[in-house]
Amino acid sequence: MDAIAFHDLSTLSSAQRGALLKRTEANLSTYMRDADPIIAAVREQGDAALIDCAERFDRVKLDALRVSTQAISAAGKELDTRLIEAIRLSVEQVRRFHEAQMPEELWLSEQTPGAMIGDRWTPIDSVACYVPRGKGFFPSSAIMTAVPAKVAGTGRVVIVTPPGPDGTADAATRFIASLIGIDEIYLCGGAQAVAAVAFGTQTVPRCAKIVGPGSPWLSAARQRLSNRIDPGSPAGPSELIVYADNTVPAELAALDLLVESEHGPDSSAFLVTADPDVARAAAAAIPGLWEKMGEYRAGFSRTVLGGDKGGVVLAPSVEAAFDFVNDYAAEHLAVLSTDAFDLLPLIRNAGEILLGPHSAIPIANFVLGPSHVLPTGGRAATASPLSVFDFLKRSSIAYVSRTGYERLAPAARAFAHYEGFRAHENAVSEIREDILSRAARANR
Incomplete structure (x- = not known):
């Protein structure tokens, strides 16, 4: 049987746990x-x-x-x-x-x-x-x-x-x-x-x-x-975390885990679970699914799931499982549970979050609607999926009336004086008032 990497969080040192979080693109x-x-x-x-x-x-x-x-x-x-x-x-x-x-x-x-x-x-x-x-x-x-x-x-x-x-x-x-x-x-x-x-x-x-x-x-x-x-937005090699509990078949977790692992040997793919039975059953189902993939893609998947960038992660509790999920900040996160919406509050960091057994990754990748260009390399902790906002820029717009100027200018002048910007200070001083007054008189 092909070896599936197995990582027990309860036995890992902080250095070993940190190594699991590293990506192929960490050092460019x-x-x-x-x-x-x-x-x-x-x-x-x-x-x-x-x-x-x-x-x-x-x-x-x-x-x-x-x-x-x-x-x-x-x-x-x-x-x-x-x-x-x-x-x-x-x-x-x-x-x-x-x-x-x-x-x-x-x-x-x-x-x-x-x-x-x-x-x-x-x-x-x-x-x-x-x-x-x-x-x-x-x-x-x-x-x-x-x-x-x-x-x-x-x-x-x-x-x-x-x-x-x-x-x-x-x-x-x-x-x-x-x-x-x-x-x-x-x-x-x-x-x-x-x-x-x-x-x-x-x-x-x-x-x-x-x-x-x-x-x-x-x-x-x-x-x-x-x-x-x-x-x-950063978009490097594919990465996936599948979280699964015992409310869905473990074989389904194995099926979804292979989706991103077939992209290439530089991909990352982990099954994270707090249930040892789910971990064992999913790992046992993977080799049979490899046989249904074709050797080219199965070869990539074997490399990923048998190495230090993939496999099964067993957590001591559901909370510990999602601590790892959030620390990893994966591009794709599939939550395989009939209680997926109840688990959503535990999730902070992921490029995309697919809830429930029917939210298949390929549907999201190809035809659902949101872009499949997602932050990788742990950047989902601070970055977002590609969207219309990546093609737009925002300008702040302001209009200040005379009434508003008279109320706000003294405070602005105080800041400018304190920070030592004389031109700033002058721009909200009596000099401005004199210029505007002369212009008003000239236009009468």
């Missing part, structure tokens, strides 16, 4: 070192460097970096009807969710006498949506990034994605672009894609922001270039 220094020459080449050589990277890393010789509008508009002819309908459903679900999420464009209120204050939301000018293609095709990432960007009203939305063996973007990604009104797809992946949209090349436009999941090389380049482009 090696990836940054490898990304640096790629970034430099793209900055200096532009398109030529991108074409060279495609040949070196993607094993394809590109004739063009931009996918033709014809290849985008005709993509539906390459797909079967079942997938086309699934894409249409997903796009509609994601669009509806994010339209409901949109904030009021402008709000103002007189929260203090004589002053109107509030917020105004406006879209960012441009964004690059990254669609990965390392260990398969991931067109759903185009939906989960580009649809919210479109709903938010982003001025220019482009897709960047590694080229496939045929020298273009996969058909589903091209069809999604045509469906949501995007005509710019550029063939570049990894660190070179980040550099391309950070600096701009002869073909690839410079963008204000990049969003979407990807490899540690992508994450490293985003960190390196954060002074040139907004790197977006």
Whole structure:
């Protein structure tokens, strides 16, 4: 029988417990070192460097970096009807969710006498949506990034994605672009894609922001270039915690645990439970489920669940289980319990929380509505899922009447004087009054 890593929290030292919380992307220094020459080449050589990277890393010789509008508009002819309908459903679900999420464009209120204050939301000018293609095709990432960007009203939305063996973007990604009104797809992946949209090349436009999941090389380049482009919310290798109790079949916990562990050997996936019987039964069910996956993905899952980034975590109590869940701050958290809503108050940190036995992870990943681009690497403790707010910026709006000025200016002047800012102090002094009085007299 294949070995499933077993971690008993009651016997672990604090150092051992801390080791379980570490992610593959915790130390990006090696990836940054490898990304640096790629970034430099793209900055200096532009398109030529991108074409060279495609040949070196993607094993394809590109004739063009931009996918033709014809290849985008005709993509539906390459797909079967079942997938086309699934894409249409997903796009509609994601669009509806994010339209409901949109904030009021402008709000103002007189929260203090004589002053109107509030917020105004406006879209960012441009964004690059990254669609990965390392260990398969991931067109759903185009939906989960580009649809919210479109709903938010982003001025220019482009897709960047590694080229496939045929020298273009996969058909589903091209069809999604045509469906949501995007005509710019550029063939570049990894660190070179980040550099391309950070600096701009002869073909690839410079963008204000990049969003979407990807490899540690992508994450490293985003960190390196954060002074040139907004790197977006962190989205590294997949990670999942399944919490389960004895109110659901243990085999269901095993089934869901495999979902994120099949992404790749750098993924993380833990079953957390306070019930030893659930822990044993779920572990026993996993090998049989591997046999139903195909060796390629099962190999990734075996690596994850048999190592220090996955397996079964047995907690001494439900409270201790959720202490670990909160410390881990997973990208995905599935709560397999018929009492899932009762457990919700115990959860503070998770990118997405899926409650109950029917809230299957693939439904959330592909067609439910919220974006599947979620914070990874423990950042769910402070960061949020990708949403329309990632494509909007907020400006504070204020209007102060004369009455409000007369009430507030003395306090502002006192702060300015104390902090030593003479121009600040003068701007709310009799100098302002004299200027406005002279202007009023001149206009009579």
